[in-house]
Amino acid sequence: HGVPGALVSVVGINILNQILDATPSISTGELLNQLHRNIINALNKDSRARDSYDGMDIAVIRIDKPASEIQFSGASRPLLMCSKEKTELIRGDKYSIGGVKDLDDATSFTTHTFTVKNSSLNLYMFTDGYADQFGGPKGKKFMVKQLLTLLAESHHLPLHEQASRLEQNFDGWKQNFQQVDDVLVIGIRV
Structure with missing residues (x-):
């Protein structure tokens, strides 16, 4: 850019x-x-x-x-809403x-x-940097589907634990690959 x-x-x-x-x-x-x-x-x-x-x-x-x-x-970005009932x-x-x-x-x-x-609703917005990151065992992109799954599976955790899990997962995926873009994930509990 x-x-x-x-x-x-x-x-x-x-x-x-x-x-x-x-x-x-x-x-x-x-x-x-x-x-x-x-x-x-x-x-x-x-x-x-x-x-x-x-x-x-x-x-x-x-x-x-x-x-x-x-x-x-x-504008070319989604919103993920997670509750106990649905994602x-x-x-x-x-x-x-x-x-x-x-x-x-x-x-x-x-x-x-x-x-x-629902008083336990989480909202997530994110840049494309997390999903576009190359890594893993085959050097492929992480992809949006995996990010959505990761967010949905951890939405019940306190937000600071979700942030730690996202960071650990990103670092584990990226391994020794260069970071390709900015990475921003915003989680809000309503």
Whole structure:
């Protein structure tokens, strides 16, 4: 990703803060719609960044405790919800923020809304770095399916134990292979 990716990340964080300051109750889908439009406008001012940029993947959630409601929107990123009763993967939309090849003005990001009925619900968002890591006995990618299984099997543990398990598993998988990307897994117990 390099310099263009870093530039867009900084610009993206500033734009997100501006949008949320102006409209704190904005839905997650509309937040991504506005972020997308603003990133495109910002990149149009810098042709070098625009020409070398293929989009930013992001997942956002809004937790409204008084209403017992969760909103989720994703730009090429999913949300995993785990409870005692079930594990559910909610896929984000298949386009990235600012990825002008993938998204036109008529398309918008979806807001998924869920009512929280269970006091023991875990939400997970993650970058692609964990699943894309090469390693294991055959030097293959870890893959999303294995990550989802790992998260689902450990969701009942305290969050700090889940973090330790994820880190140990990642290091064990990676072995002596180079780390290929950033790795971020966010777990939230609602």
